[in-house]
Amino acid sequence: MSKTAARLALLCAVVGLGASVVAVYVHYHLLYDPLYTSFCDVNATVSCTDVYKSRFSTVWGMPVAVFSAIWFVLAALLSIGGLVARPSVRESIPGYLFTLSTFALAAALYLAYVSTFILQTYCPVCLVMDAAVIGLFVISGAATSYPMTTVPRRALGDLRVLAASPLAVTVTVLFAASAASTLAFFPREAPGEGAGTAPAVSAEQQSELERFMATAPRIPLIVPNEGAKVLIVKFNDFQCPACSHSYLAYKPILAKFEAQSPGAVRMVLMDYPLNTTCNPASSMVHPAACDAAVAVRLARSRNRGEAMEEWLYTHQPSMTAASVREAARTVGGVTDFEEKYASTLALVRSDVALGNQLGIRSTPTFFINGVKVEGEMAPQYFDQAIAYELQKATTK
The missing domain is CATH 1.20.1440.130 (VKOR domain)
Structure with missing residues (x-):
């Protein structure tokens, strides 16, 4: 050589x-x-x-x-x-x-x-x-x-x-x-951490998170909390891998709080597809994202919204506009997708407009009682942020 x-x-x-x-x-x-x-x-x-x-x-x-x-x-x-x-x-x-x-x-x-x-x-x-x-x-x-x-x-x-x-x-x-x-x-990611378990955090990490939540600016949102003490708003794209990961990771955490304090924590999903068809401020990153947002809204009207979300998040690698429409029919029970598409897409664009006003740059973006969190928090910190907000609301 x-x-x-x-x-x-x-x-x-x-x-x-x-x-x-x-x-x-x-x-x-x-x-x-x-x-x-x-x-x-x-x-x-x-x-x-x-x-x-x-x-x-x-x-x-x-x-x-x-x-x-x-x-x-x-x-x-x-x-x-x-x-x-x-x-x-x-x-x-x-x-x-x-x-x-x-x-x-x-x-x-x-x-x-x-x-x-x-x-x-x-x-x-x-x-x-x-x-x-x-x-x-x-x-x-x-x-x-x-x-x-x-x-x-x-x-x-x-x-x-x-x-x-x-x-x-x-x-x-x-x-x-x-x-x-x-x-x-070298520290390993705990088994199952990606699936939604929330490992314990150290006292220093908890203190740092609480300091962030206490000092971060809180942005008022025109989203009703319906009596919940903690309102979590997630700007979401159903074809975004991080949105899928956070959905699967946070689902058991939200279920835990619902079991402990029914109605105290409310998660609201807002559409922000990275697709120029319904979001002109973005680029064409996810070709099927607008159709996916429409499919979930139509499935919700048939009480099949959660099943539709689950299907979308777990079929991202093979997702196309055609496969979304087929799943809307077979999973979401939607038989009038074409007829309702334009009017439902207008609702998606309304969420996008709000997201643009709030300066959304990427998905997922969360607002936890108005505190903006860009990207996905590790499950343990998401868990701690909710617990902190609940404790804060209780001691007021």
Whole structure:
């Protein structure tokens, strides 16, 4: 491996490692800091938060970015070997990097597919990591001058060379120990957390959340609370992955409060489809979102609204305008969708107009007794915010 190729490979590995560390930092704070807002949340289409809170962002409860960081450290060590190792080892290193990069590129392409076609949301930090993987793949592929079928034989020979070098053995042991420790001790997302359970929060986290709720401006909304002590207004898009995730995560929490204090907490859903057909202020992010909003409203008139919502949230990857209309008939019991479409769409546009007046930029956006929360709060903080508002209303 030429030193120029090794330096370029090392540059890609360092850039990818830096992006991975940033991704781990953002993911960690989204889970454990109730007030954290990611720097790379630009709009509904470009949002690290929506990507990192999706079910695709973790493996066995561990952020994918942690595995990426470990991989880039390994790639960096091999690239350094391409600079300082003995010539026979340096010649083999491009093949090792190419093999690793091939597997990494397959994972990157899968996650890019998920981002583009399922989540329809892009993470700038993830794109940097993807670019670093592609760079390593191209550089190592161009630098490999021997048949890839000889990689296993070369690896066995190079392992014997590594075993004879105290420095190489020390570096290898340190890398393996660091990777194992990271995987063993890095905080994991609790099992079922994404399904709506609300893990306990620390006293410090609770204090921080309560300080936020006490000091945040409260925006008056023209939405009746119908006697509830806590009014939660959610601006929603039925084709938005984060809206689906928050629906599933918050459903058992809302059910818990309803069982404890019937009627004390009211959730009101407001439509804000990211679709220019009914929301000219947005872009065409979700092609079936307007039809979905209409379908839910029509299903509610037949007491099938909740079933319709559930279907939409759980069929987002394959959702089309045609499938929504078919589900409106079979799930929502709607037989006059076409006849009622125009008049119902006008009601959706009324919600959109209110959202625009309130400065809605992305979905979901919540108002908890007038306190604006952009994006999805972790379930434990949503739970605590409701409990705080209930306690506040009781002590007035």
